[in-house]
Amino acid sequence: MEKVxxxxxxxxxxxxxxxxxxxxxxxxxxxxxxxxxxNGSGKTTTVRLLNGVITADAxxxxxxxxNPFTEGDTLRRRCGVLTESAGLYxxxxxxxxxxxxxxxxxxxxxxxxxxxxxxxxxxxEHKDKKVSIYSxxxxxxxxxxxxxxxxxxxxxxxxxxxxxxxxxxxxLLEYIKNLxxxxxxxxxxxxxxxxxxxxxxxxxxxxxxxxxxxxGTLQELEDKYLRELSLKVETDLSFHGQSFESYPxxxxxxxxxxxxxxxxxxxxxxLRKILKKGPLYSAEICGRxxxxxxxxxxxxxxxx
Amino acid sequence: xxxxxxxxxxxxxxxxISSNIQIWLxxxxxxxxxxxVLPGGLILGLRFWNLDSFGNxxxxxxxxxxxxxxxxxxxxxxxxxxxxxxxxxxxxxxFAPLFIIIPLMISSIIxxxxxxxxxxxxxxxxxxxxxxxxxxxxxxxxxxAFVPAMVVTFFCALLYGLVVNSTAYPLFKTIxxxxxxxxxxIVWVIPASSxxxxxxxxxxxxKVKGFQEAYQLGAMIVLPVxxxxxxxxxxxxxxxxxxxxxxxxxFFLIDYFMLKVISRAFDRNKLFESQVx
Numbered sequence: 001m002e003k004v005x006x007x008x009x010x011x012x013x014x015x016x017x018x019x020x021x022x023x024x025x026x027x028x029x030x031x032x033x034x035x036x037x038x039n040g041s042g043k044t045t046t047v048r049l050l051n052g053v054i055t056a057d058a059x060x061x062x063x064x065x066x067n068p069f070t071e072g073d074t075l076r077r078r079c080g081v082l083t084e085s086a087g088l089y090x091x092x093x094x095x096x097x098x099x100x101x102x103x104x105x106x107x108x109x110x111x112x113x114x115x116x117x118x119x120x121x122x123x124x125e126h127k128d129k130k131v132s133i134y135s136x137x138x139x140x141x142x143x144x145x146x147x148x149x150x151x152x153x154x155x156x157x158x159x160x161x162x163x164x165x166x167x168x169x170x171x172l173l174e175y176i177k178n179l180x181x182x183x184x185x186x187x188x189x190x191x192x193x194x195x196x197x198x199x200x201x202x203x204x205x206x207x208x209x210x211x212x213x214x215x216g217t218l219q220e221l222e223d224k225y226l227r228e229l230s231l232k233v234e235t236d237l238s239f240h241g242q243s244f245e246s247y248p249x250x251x252x253x254x255x256x257x258x259x260x261x262x263x264x265x266x267x268x269x270x271l272r273k274i275l276k277k278g279p280l281y282s283a284e285i286c287g288r289x290x291x292x293x294x295x296x297x298x299x300x301x302x303x304x
Numbered sequence: 305x306x307x308x309x310x311x312x313x314x315x316x317x318x319x320x321i322s323s324n325i326q327i328w329l330x331x332x333x334x335x336x337x338x339x340x341v342l343p344g345g346l347i348l349g350l351r352f353w354n355l356d357s358f359g360n361x362x363x364x365x366x367x368x369x370x371x372x373x374x375x376x377x378x379x380x381x382x383x384x385x386x387x388x389x390x391x392x393x394x395x396x397x398x399f400a401p402l403f404i405i406i407p408l409m410i411s412s413i414i415x416x417x418x419x420x421x422x423x424x425x426x427x428x429x430x431x432x433x434x435x436x437x438x439x440x441x442x443x444x445x446x447x448x449a450f451v452p453a454m455v456v457t458f459f460c461a462l463l464y465g466l467v468v469n470s471t472a473y474p475l476f477k478t479i480x481x482x483x484x485x486x487x488x489x490i491v492w493v494i495p496a497s498s499x500x501x502x503x504x505x506x507x508x509x510x511k512v513k514g515f516q517e518a519y520q521l522g523a524m525i526v527l528p529v530x531x532x533x534x535x536x537x538x539x540x541x542x543x544x545x546x547x548x549x550x551x552x553x554x555f556f557l558i559d560y561f562m563l564k565v566i567s568r569a570f571d572r573n574k575l576f577e578s579q580v581x
Contacts, residue, residue, distance in 0.1 A: 014577070048576070051433055052572075053432050053433060053572060053573065053576045054573050054576050054577055055573050072435075072572070073435040073436070073437060074435070075435075076433060076434065076435035077435040081430075081433045083426075083429050083430065083433070085426040085429070087426055087427050087429050087430030087433075088427065088430070089316070089320065089425065089427055090425060091320050091323055091324060092316070092319065092320065092323075096316075096319070100312055100315075100316045101430070101434070103308055103309070103311065103312035104308070104309050104312045104313070104431075104434050104436055105434060105435065105436075106306070106308045106309070146430070
């Protein structure tokens with residue numbers, strides 16, 4: 001697939017402090033990519049650089065084939081950004097906010113588009129309320145609606161779920177997924193809430209102190225960083241000693257036991273051996289969630 | 305320039321002002337005092353009480369006696385009664401600088417608010433992420449300060465004319481306002497000086513950290529106007545038509561150069577880096 005975002009060796013400093021250092025990555029058309037890193041790792045700065053609102057000190061950026069610094073307005077017409085603060089006018093109503101940005105973006109049939117988005121984000125009944133009394137969830141939804149007004153090809157979401165309750169976060173992520181599938185919108189999602197985006201993103205880019213730590217799909221990261229697996233088996237059997245049939249036991253819990261296995265291929269054999277001895281209710285590979293991988297990646301690059 | 309964007313920004317800002325009573329009420333009260341309470345009170349006072357009972361009238365009495373020969377002196381001394389001379393002088397000259405203060409105050413407050421306001425509400429980021437050139441955003445901001453300033457000033461000048469003529473009519477039996485100098489002031493000096501105030505405040509507000517700072521720096525613009533007020537009281541210079549034509553021209557010239565400087569200095573990246581956290 002075609003690369004819609006390509007950054008090569010970009011660097012950026014603010015008053016002498018290096019925020020982005022020699023960062024290179026790419027994003028393909030139609031992907032949902034998670035840009036992950038702790039607070040202050042340079043996620044927001046990266047989004048700003050990609051939109052040409054700040055200039056890079058060094059390096060080369062192309063977004064949909066355009067240079068963000070020299071062709072910024074043309075590029076920004078094709079990109080939507082949800083900033084962390086949502087960037088809405090609190091003294092105006094939800095509808096007024098959208099109508100203002102629609103006019104700013106020069107959108108034809110603005111009234112219809114605004115109505116459509118208000119309904120998509122379940123904001124129709126709140127459209128006349130001032131944004132100052134909106135809940136965080138409503139604010140984020142309105143912020144995304146704003147970012148989508150001009151039907152962008154690329155959507156940048158900076159911490160979209162921060163401050164949302166689990167239900168609100170789930171709905172929002174569902175909408176993002178839908179947007180990607182239905183309209184093939186390429187999405188770059190910045191977050192530090194790893195659990196929420198694990199199943200949403202096709203690929204992940206880990207950054208730390210403005211540097212690329214690692215990138216890849218969950219599978220690729222797993223293959224690279226999980227040297228061994230933990231397998232939690234639910235069973236009535238009781239195990240004695242530190243191992244079972246040469247499989248080391250990591251932990252014993254009431255009704256369950258956690259084994260260490262070298263790789264996935266070793267799992268069926270272990271399960272067959274347990275089944276020969278007694279009942280087995282479930283088996284689950286633990287510690288291969290995004291969060292665990294993230295810490296493994298961090299650990300591996302600790303000394304760089 | 306992007307007309308849609310200019311219009312969007314200007315209308316949005318004016319809507320924000322009109323929807324916030326804490327902002328527009330003070331912007332209306334002071335002009336109403338200048339255009340109704342002050343002239344009406346003084347004229348009625350002079351009509352119904354003895355001139356001597358006004359403590360500070362001595363200054364004006366002295367001033368009128370020492371007027372240099374010329375059109376101004378003739379126009380004032382055409383009136384037989386001293387009360388009439390004083391009223392005529394106040395109405396047509398002394399109060400004029402107060403009317404320059406009205407648009408300066410309104411446009412300064414709105415303009416000072418412009419970029420700092422966007423920054424404090426964290427909306428500047430959204431504006432800068434939009435596919436709109438900075439000049440259009442700037443233009444929208446300028447219009448949003450200029451239009452209310454002009455509307456309020458014209459409206460107040462109209463009120464002032466009504467109040468002055470209706471309260472002074474029993475004394476003069478004729479209409480004494482406006483003279484040509486006021487018309488020049490309203491249509492020539494006030495737009496020019498308001499634009500100056502706006503440009504200055506937009507520049508200040510794009511550089512400073514918060515409202516307070518923007519207001520304090522912006523408020524200094526009132527100082528030269530106060531100087532005009534006192535220069536008339538002391539007889540140093542009078543706001544006659546020719547002087548007003550020069551003042552307006554000077555402001556327009558300064559406006560032109562400020563605009564050149566601003567369009568060179570205003571840059572999306574600089575604005576973003578200095579103002580967005």
